[in-house]
Amino acid sequence: MKTALLIVDMVRDFTDPNGLVFYPENRKILPEIKEVLELCRSKNCLIVYLQHCNRAGKFDKKAATMRPNCIEGTFGVEIDPMLETKPEDYIIQKRRYSGFFGTDLDLVLRENNIENLIVVGTKTNCCIRATVTDAFYYNYEPYVVRECVATNSETVNEVHLSDIDKYLGHVVNKEELKNMFLQGEL
Structure with missing residues (x-):
């Protein structure tokens, strides 16, 4: 196994209509992510959930400038139930945008000999x-699945996907991802 699936911040504050910072685009991509999750499980990929989580009652400079969200101990930090976690999966809490910053994500990936990241x-x-x-920067090969990422503006989404594809990794669709597994590229 040299490939991991990173599921970034699909927590209830972002995905649930009752979440503190919900937007419908996240709800829309959940079934797409579930399909990729099932594909990756069938290919024995390492599964890593990145869970945005702010400390309750503690100052955080980034969190202080935003609407409250993803507060530890609330339903808002729970992984959306549509994406079933399993005991062998990793759940890594993060307080900043990058899943690598201030976490042991890099160590987990290296311990599992991961080279490719499906994001x-x-x-x-x-x-x-x-x-x-x-x-x-850490020399992983990132693959972002187009149908499985969102933000609250389709234009902003496309601009960032274009930059990622040009400078940082690859943007693929679900069909291309399936073919990469079939051809043994992942």
């Missing part, structure tokens, strides 16, 4: 891009 989730312009940028 799905939210927000393309913040957490997806920051995580992909750091993956590039």
Whole structure:
């Protein structure tokens, strides 16, 4: 196994209509992500959930400038139930946009001999891009699945996907991803 699936911030504050910072685009991509999750499970990929989580009652400079969201101990930090976690999956909490910053994500990936990262989730312009940028810097090969990322503006989404594809990794659709598995590229 040399490939991991990173599911970025698909937590209830972002995906649930009752979430503190919900937007419909996240709900729309959940079934697409579930399909990719099932494909990756069938190919024995390492599954890593990145879980945005702010500390309750503690100062955080980034969190202080935004609407409250993803507060530890609330339903808002729970992984959306449509994406079933399994005991062998990793759930890595993060407090910044990149899944690598201040976490043990790189260590987990290296311990599992990961080279390729399939990246799905939210927000393309913040957490997806920051995580992909750091993956590039750490010499991983990132693949962002087009139908499985979102932000609250389709134009912003496309601009960041274009930059990712040009400078940081690859943007593929689900069919291309399936073919890459079939051809043994992942």
